[in-house]
Amino acid sequence: xxxxxxxxxxxxxxxxxxxxxxxxxxxxxxxxxxxxxxxxxxxxxxxxxxxxxxxxxxxxxxxxxxxxxxxxxxxxxxxxxxxxxxxxxxxxxxxxxxxxxxxxxxxxxxxxxxxxxxxxxxxxxxxxxxxxxxxxxxxxxxxxxxxxxxxxxxxxxxxxxxxxxxx
Numbered sequence: 001x002x003x004x005x006x007x008x009x010x011x012x013x014x015x016x017x018x019x020x021x022x023x024x025x026x027x028x029x030x031x032x033x034x035x036x037x038x039x040x041x042x043x044x045x046x047x048x049x050x051x052x053x054x055x056x057x058x059x060x061x062x063x064x065x066x067x068x069x070x071x072x073x074x075x076x077x078x079x080x081x082x083x084x085x086x087x088x089x090x091x092x093x094x095x096x097x098x099x100x101x102x103x104x105x106x107x108x109x110x111x112x113x114x115x116x117x118x119x120x121x122x123x124x125x126x127x128x129x130x131x132x133x134x135x136x137x138x139x140x141x142x143x144x145x146x147x148x149x150x151x152x153x154x155x156x157x158x159x160x161x162x163x164x165x166x167x
Contacts, residue, residue: 004062026039037140040112046114084119092106092115101124114135129158131155135150
């Protein structure tokens with residue numbers, strides 16, 4: 001991350017370790033306790049000092065580097081962009097771009113009370129925009145359609161502003 005200039009990004013745990021940490025922090029009540037405020041308060045995965053963390057700026061810089069073949073080039077870069085293009089969740093970032101000719105590639109990040117998505121929006125005129133929207137909710141509800149829609153709306157407003165400025 002340092003070589004890429006991503007000074008606010010720390011990847012210290014693999015995903016299996018993050019989930020194991022949540023299970024351990026939930027205690028005897030198990031994963032069902034992950035909706036309880038007292039349990040959330042002790043989750044190490046929600047404390048940036050003890051877990052993986054980044055910023056929207058670093059995430060978009062990383063995606064821009066992936067799209068410019070600066071992270072991994074050749075076949076590896078194409079494969080990475082292809083995988084990101086297979087994003088199954090269209091209710092977050094992609095919801096802001098409901099057009100047949102606009103391609104949205106992305107990656108979600110979801111933990112209790114956190115809903116994030118970072119991706120690249122590609123227009124048929126060649127415009128490419130890396131965008132990241134990071135949200136935190138007071139609610140422990142797993143399904144929050146309004147929060148998901150905000151991600152798409154915020155991304156669309158941002159990309160529209162960038163496109164207008166490029167003209």
